[in-house]
Amino acid sequence: MAQINSVKSFLILQCTKKAGESVKQGFIKESVGSKIFDKVNLVLMIGFASIMLFPFLNIIALSLNDGVDAARGGIYLWPREFSLDSYKVLFQNEDLLKGFGISILRVVVGTVTGVLCTGLLAYIVSVKHFSGRKFMRLLFVFTMFFSGGLIPTYLLFMKLGLSNTFTVYWLPALFSPFFMLLMASYIQNLPDSIFESARMDGCSELRIYFQILIPMSIPVFAAIAVFSAVGHWNSWFDVLIYNPSGEWDTLQVYLRRLLLEVEAIQQVQDLQLAYSKYRNISPITLRAATTVLVTLPIIFVYPFAQKYFVGGITLGSVKE
Amino acid sequence: MASLSLKQKLRLIKSDTGGDSMNIMPEKGEVVPKSNISSEKKMAGVKRIKNTFLREKQLWLICIPIILWVLLFAYYPMYGLIMAFIDYEPGRAILDSDWVGFKHFIEFFQSPDFWMVLRNTLVISGLGIVFGFPAPILLALLLHELKYTRFKKFVQTVSYLPHFMSWVVVASIVFVTLGNEGVFNQFLMSIGIIDRPVSFLGEGKYFWGVITGADIWKGIGWSSIIYLSAIAGVDSQLYEAGKMDGLGRFGLIWHVIIPGIRPTIVILMILGISGILNAGFEQQLLIGNVQTREYWEVFDTYSYRYGIQLGNYSYATAVGLFKSIIGLILLVGANKFCKKFFDTSVY
Numbered sequence: 171m172a173q174i175n176s177v178k179s180f181l182i183l184q185c186t187k188k189a190g191e192s193v194k195q196g197f198i199k200e201s202v203g204s205k206i207f208d209k210v211n212l213v214l215m216i217g218f219a220s221i222m223l224f225p226f227l228n229i230i231a232l233s234l235n236d237g238v239d240a241a242r243g244g245i246y247l248w249p250r251e252f253s254l255d256s257y258k259v260l261f262q263n264e265d266l267l268k269g270f271g272i273s274i275l276r277v278v279v280g281t282v283t284g285v286l287c288t289g290l291l292a293y294i295v296s297v298k299h300f301s302g303r304k305f306m307r308l309l310f311v312f313t314m315f316f317s318g319g320l321i322p323t324y325l326l327f328m329k330l331g332l333s334n335t336f337t338v339y340w341l342p343a344l345f346s347p348f349f350m351l352l353m354a355s356y357i358q359n360l361p362d363s364i365f366e367s368a369r370m371d372g373c374s375e376l377r378i379y380f381q382i383l384i385p386m387s388i389p390v391f392a393a394i395a396v397f398s399a400v401g402h403w404n405s406w407f408d409v410l411i412y413n414p415s416g417e418w419d420t421l422q423v424y425l426r427r428l429l430l431e432v433e434a435i436q437q438v439q440d441l442q443l444a445y446s447k448y449r450n451i452s453p454i455t456l457r458a459a460t461t462v463l464v465t466l467p468i469i470f471v472y473p474f475a476q477k478y479f480v481g482g483i484t485l486g487s488v489k490e
Numbered sequence: 491m492a493s494l495s496l497k498q499k500l501r502l503i504k505s506d507t508g509g510d511s512m513n514i515m516p517e518k519g520e521v522v523p524k525s526n527i528s529s530e531k532k533m534a535g536v537k538r539i540k541n542t543f544l545r546e547k548q549l550w551l552i553c554i555p556i557i558l559w560v561l562l563f564a565y566y567p568m569y570g571l572i573m574a575f576i577d578y579e580p581g582r583a584i585l586d587s588d589w590v591g592f593k594h595f596i597e598f599f600q601s602p603d604f605w606m607v608l609r610n611t612l613v614i615s616g617l618g619i620v621f622g623f624p625a626p627i628l629l630a631l632l633l634h635e636l637k638y639t640r641f642k643k644f645v646q647t648v649s650y651l652p653h654f655m656s657w658v659v660v661a662s663i664v665f666v667t668l669g670n671e672g673v674f675n676q677f678l679m680s681i682g683i684i685d686r687p688v689s690f691l692g693e694g695k696y697f698w699g700v701i702t703g704a705d706i707w708k709g710i711g712w713s714s715i716i717y718l719s720a721i722a723g724v725d726s727q728l729y730e731a732g733k734m735d736g737l738g739r740f741g742l743i744w745h746v747i748i749p750g751i752r753p754t755i756v757i758l759m760i761l762g763i764s765g766i767l768n769a770g771f772e773q774q775l776l777i778g779n780v781q782t783r784e785y786w787e788v789f790d791t792y793s794y795r796y797g798i799q800l801g802n803y804s805y806a807t808a809v810g811l812f813k814s815i816i817g818l819i820l821l822v823g824a825n826k827f828c829k830k831f832f833d834t835s836v837y
């Protein structure tokens with residue numbers, strides 16, 4: 171039911187958008203200057219879109235090119251000497267596959283725990299009769315403006331024995347004050363009487379949260395889940411400093427190592443020793459192929475996710 | 491009981507605690523002994539708090555682990571900031587260490603690195619404000635004027651994309667595009683501006699340009715969303731009125747749209763100015779290298795280098811604390827300024 175509602179509201183949103191646009195156009199005859207303006211604007215936007223898109227296409231073309239040939243440069247949108255060697259090498263590389271698995275594990279665990287916990291917090295700070303509501307809100311909002319910073323946090327994690335563990339990826343990210351505010355602003359607009367009647371019937375708060383609130387707030391939970399998943403997929407710095415042993419290295423860290431020239435050359439040499447038939451890979455193509463691999467999951471979920479995150483950023487900004 | 495309205499609840503509590511004595515304001519002419527009132531009030535207060543807790547037992551039980559989490563992961567590191575004022579050694583309790591006052595701050599101000607770090611931070615942020623701040627506004631305005639709905643949607647979708655990429659991916663793209671054999675060099679050579687490839691990433695003098703470009707490329711689309719939604723909120727009657735009064739396209743932009751989105755611009759400007767010391771962190775670490783360090787070391791990376799890489803925890807904490815205090819002062823200052831001159835403020 172809630173899903174239908176969210177789809178419906180999305181459709182309505184689109185319709186109103188279109189209606190607004192059609193109203194705006196028109197009823198005074200356009201001048202020549204206005205027409206020129208439109209043409210110039212179109213050209214500018216085509217140029218802009220190409221600048222945004224070109225690097226991605228370029229890196230895909232590079233990753234599909236022969237390594238030695240690619241080092242000569244001059245590859246734009248299409249590979250000159252087509253070769254899948256870089257990808258073949260990557261998929262035989264156990265470090266990389268393990269990194270891929272850990273990245274996915276991190277996204278799943280981190281997103282599920284983070285969204286459920288932050289959602290619970292958002293529910294608690296929106297229960298209207300709760301006496302600790304303001305206190306909890308302040309407790310979290312304050313941390314948005316002031317924090318201990320990198321070094322004290324680092325030392326705390328070391329003290330807690332979180333280094334070189336998987337826990338360090340999700341436990342410190344359980345609650346986020348920013349997501350709490352976004353979710354709370356949505357939850358506050360839900361009719362209070364539903365929760366009150368559930369309480370009257372003796373429903374526990376946790377059950378209200380899981381069985382009533384979550385199904386009613388699927389759009390906001392989905393938006394936050396997308397933000398959170400992208401954040402987990404993309405983060406690399408915490409892996410770098412909290413996992414020096416490399417046991418829990420994610421895909422991003424693997425790519426980062428390839429960005430360092432010396433390491434990349436070393437990696438290529440190791441791979442060439444291991445798989446002598448791929449003599450033609452080079453740091454450039456290996457790097458390009460890894461970049462494509464790191465980017466692909468996001469590109470895949472992008473169309474699906476887009477409807478949620480665009481709603482997410484303007485969520486709670488307008489109250490009517 | 492929980493389903494009752496607030497008024498009813500208060501009435502219930504009143505009747506619990508003995509009715510009329512809850513009337514804190516005595517009616518005119520009524521003489522009430524002072525001591526009596528305060529003691530009864532106290533009793534009532536204690537009872538009320540107890541009742542509230544009992545009624546909200548479940549909620550408070552859920553809160554306990556949450557409070558413990560936030561105290562541990564958010565407030566304990568704040569306590570750790572004391573490290574900036576002591577000579578911290580790992581393995582020794584913070585309170586046992588020697589208090590050295592502002593020694594680490596003074597050491598930082600007197601080191602030759604201070605001016606380099608300050609310069610880089612201000613220049614990179616300054617470039618970000620001069621070029622990076624107007625860019626999404628311009629994009630939003632142009633997108634709004636675009637007539638072809640499908641194409642508009644396509645441009646928007648494409649422009650958000652880099653925001654969802656990590657800095658590692660963007661750095662990789664920067665390396666591929668701006669490297670010696672990269673497309674940019676090839677392009678410049680083919681149109682004859684340069685004869686040999688320019689090492690954009692290896693020479694410090696190009697770094698500021700590269701990082702500003704990368705920042706804008708990554709963030710322009712995403713930042714434009716907020717302006718687009720502000721533009722969508724401009725009253726359509728104002729457009730009609732403007733058109734009636736003979737305003738052209740530029741006139742409409744200048745006299746209708748820009749004044750309409752001014753509050754948004756001002757608020758983001760305040761946030762931008764107060765974040766002037768946050769000149770980036772991941773991008774510097776990834777795109778910068780040893781040769782260009784003179785041009786990219788900013789407060790955050792400096793603190794990271796001294797703290798985590800060199801183990802100089804107290805010094806690094808002092809650098810970080812200095813930065814965040816200046817940031818807080820700037821936020822308050824910029825907010826006051828904008829309240830006075832633009833009538834808009836963040837808080």
